[in-house]
Amino acid sequence: MRKCVLRMALFASIVAWTPVLSGCWDIKDINHRSLPIVMGVKQVDRAYKVLLLIPEVSPSEAKAKIVSGSGNTINEILDEINKNMEYKVDLLHLKVIVFERSIAEKGLDQSVESFMRSKDIPNKTFTAISEGALEPLFEKLEASSGSGGTEVYDFFEKNAGWSPEVVQTRIWEVFRSMDSYTRDVVIPIIKPGRTTTIESPGGAVIKNGKMVGDINSEESLLYNLFKGSGTQGKIEVMDHATVKIVSDRLNTTSEMHAGQAVLNSRLHLKVTVVETVGTPTEAQIKKEIDKQLSMRFNGMLRSAQAKEADILGLGQLFRDEMSRADLQHWRSKYYPFMKINFKVHVVIQDEGLLKIDV
Amino acid sequence: MNLLECLKSRQELDSDLFLTPMRLSDRTVTLAGYTSLIDMPQTMIVLRQLAQNDVASDHPLFALDSGLGVAMQNPDEQALLDAIAEGDLLIFSDEADRCIRIVPVSRTLSRAIESPTTENVLRGAISAFNEDLDTNIGLVKKHSLSEKLRIRSYMLGKNQRRRSVLLHMEGQNHDRLLESISNKLESLPDKDIPDLQALSELLGFSKWSLISRFNTTELPQEAASALESGKVVLLLDRFPFAVVLPSLLSDLFVTQNDRNFPTVFRVSFQILRILGLLANVLLPGLYVALVAVNPEVLRIEIALSIAGSREGVPYPALVETLLLLVIIELTLESAIRLPKTIGPTMTMVGGIILGQAVVDAKLVSNILIIILAATTIANFTIIGFQNATALRLYKYLLLVLSAMFGVLGLFVGMVIICAYLGHVSTFGIPYLTRWKTGGRHG
Amino acid sequence: MDKSRQVIVMYLITHLGLIFFLYPVDIISALSVGHWSAVLLGFMLHIALVAVYTKGLSYGAPQNVVDLFQGVGKAFAFVALLPLAVYFIVVIIITTRAYAEIATVIFLSDTPISTIMLLFLAVSTAISLTGIEAIFRTGMLIAILFFPFLLLVIVLSFQNADWHYMLPLMDRKTASLSFVYHPSFLKSLFAFVGGFLFLGFIPPDVPYRRGKIVKVSFALLPFFLISVYVPLMTFGENTSSRFPFPFIMAVDTVDISWLMFDRVTMFFMISLLCFVILFLSLVMWNTMLLLKRGFPAFRTKSAVLVLAGLVFVVCLLVPSWNTLEKMLWWNTLLRFYAALVIPLLTLAIGMRQRRKGAVRP
Structure with missing residues (x-):
């Protein structure tokens, strides 16, 4: 009997302690947190300015608001914003981080590192660079936030509005490139669109966390192709025809000849014809695709080589042919002098619903 | 004679007891038994026939081998009462102090064999046990x-x-x-x-x-x-x-009746029940964990819509869930008491009016309503009402742990439940045994 | 009734729980090229020790380690097994503290670490009180429930893998095996050692085939390799050496758009934490067995509670992750005792026993 009473007492005390204990740390329900979706970072002189796009959802409507603050470090600004907000700012759902172009040119490493270090920012957050000032971009986002501000996110999200001319780069990829010997990244550039919410004119070439150049959206497509993030559905415009890439496959072989890196690369494309101008033959279309893509590719690579930025991660292909010490100098010693043979092999899978005269 | 006297005094306390005199093949006997258990007219007809047979075959009525029932040898009072309580008829001879116990035609006090009321059979034998x-x-x-x-x-x-x-x-x-x-x-x-x-x-x-x-x-x-x-x-x-x-864990999922279906269906039924169990135990806790502690697990779209629907709900997710769970438990409990004719009214009041109004009044979020409805439905995919009842309890443990530790609490709660199930054993047979005919594996 | 399956499942899941959190970081910081050689070396050591241990046990079957050692002499058993008990207690402390820390780092940043430790300890104490057979059954059920999750996430974790990062496979520094003396490599043996000692404590009424354990051990190799190579292939060596929990970071980069959950990886980590809880309860049960045999005056229930309380207090006293790393390092000596001496002694005693048994049939 005594045992029973003891047991009851133990149970009662556990039950009684539960709410007391759990009250010790603050658990905030989801509606008492504000979940910013987009964060903008810019630098004015030495101080940072942070803009947050926070969705405001109620059962009847969904809109978003902009909150901003400035200070010496990003965390300080976030604390400041947190203090002044009626809800707790929770970056757990941050989807896109937009840097202003000027800060990208100065170097992103400091901020990227602090984002990676933070426990709450997910490391698969998308990054983007704003071509102009951040404020107009955010105002545009706020104005067109019909679904609580998720538009930018949808713009990059593969199963939503992403298109193959837009580069997707996540924050961990940027972080990886900062320490990597053989890999640089491209961060998409965005600006407020005239009729659409945003548009992307291309991407920024980031070398060791610093923006050193840019590529246009056709080159972005090639970049995506190389990264293997499927270019399906892309429409390629040429003089005589427009084709849609159905599937792609890239074969590369790498070799070192007396200190010179040589890369043979062959791109296999399957396309369907969407539009023709005049009456081109199939062979003509194939040849033009080859010519155009090779030219574009070589142009992009040459400018990247000039800046010693290995955006395609070609150094990866030479990993087993160089020692680790040599790899360290890949960007400066080997990459600029690398020879690349790029070939495109096209198969026209079908010609749409009209025939082409052969 | 004193046995009859005993019974007579007993009769004053128990009016159900009858002591009827009767003539059987020229002897006077007294019959004793319970009116409520014995169909008297039928029994008397049978007795008469038996007695006539005995007389015809020249047997004395109370001879040991008369075949008219079991003669009781020097019974005491308790033995008599027990015999009567079991529904037998006692025959006392008026001359000698002798007593025969026979099985009478009893009154029908049981239902006929009917179809089951708490278990449904879709394909298979439908007759159910009754009280007899x-x-x-x-x-x-x-x-x-x-x-x-x-x-x-x-x-x-x-x-x-x-x-x-x-x-x-x-x-x-x-x-x-x-x-x-x-x-x-x-x-x-x-x-x-x-x-x-x-x-x-x-x-x-x-x-x-x-x-x-x-x-x-x-x-x-x-x-x-x-x-x-x-x-x-x-x-x-x-x-x-x-x-x-x-009783074993597999009793929650496996029923003999499934074997009347092709194997594929049988297995999918069983998987469905396992899913039902998991959904029932996990969903409320998961809701609380995701809403209160780990919102990063939700996709942003869902997170926003839950946040929107919880807008204006004044208390934490745990209280919100508990509130609604209690209402559902009340509905379940009252549905058992209600006459069948009023049942649909209850469904209507509980489901439509309360459910809609509680959301409109911003007392709970509408996502929670969906989750709890799913939980309750899932609860009864489990075989056996007693098992479903036991399961109802577990979700509260997970609920409290989830409110404290989020998804971690939810999973640890699962571990606790698993450990409990692993710990229980019946006569040395663990609850988690896989039972096979003729032996056990596991 | 052969309980091999339960024992094997328990053996696998306790190792899985230990592999993915602390192991990769040690291997990655121990060497910069050819990590597979370090993994393989540790693994071979592990297999060898398990083989020696189980061989010894099967010679001495159905007795467990304590019976075997006490067969030699009471005092000998006491002296030989006392360090093991200490080792177990230290393992409980380190594991509880480390995993509570990991839980706060990864997904419960607002929850005080003490309550998480309390949760871990309370649950594992309760489980350890139910006895070894119940622990095995629980392990089986948990494995069935959580293992699909694990496999799914492990498959998905290759999403961002760049296979070129595996190269080069070898360089001169790695080939010289200089990493063997690297503290990180020695620390990494934590993942191998803790898990298999429980095999020796299984009472005779839980029969299992000891030879099977060694064979099944090979199933662990892919997991060891994956835990090291997934972060390497996702981030490259330079970057992944900067993370305290490389595998978790790598899994966090996985983006799955077809699930209703954004961070599926959390379920993965929590399943592993549950395995760790089971591991804790197993070690606690081992410790209790040792203490009970060493000091028969103990009453199991109260002794377990005292032990758990003690562990909790020590855990509270550990101020930081660095202290913990240091403890892990200090524990290396005891670990070597537990990992090398105990299996070898078991083999020796087992062989002696068998010889005796052969003489006196």
């Missing part, structure tokens, strides 16, 4: 026509005598299991068993057990298949269920 023990034994026998079926009968209880019957299949059993059960039943014959909890105590199970240690079934088919697979079935008089021992 012999009928029940007969039903089981009909369903498992085997010469290996063994039946042991016990009389349990002191104040309330209750017949109970232990059935098992020869050669299929776990000897230890059978031994322990029959030991328990034999060692405590004086314990009353008014209810199943008393039986559970008799069998030595803890009062605080959170899972039912024996399965009950209303279907002879299920009982027969349990016997077939080597389990032990206990039938109690006046109890329209068979008690199947031991």
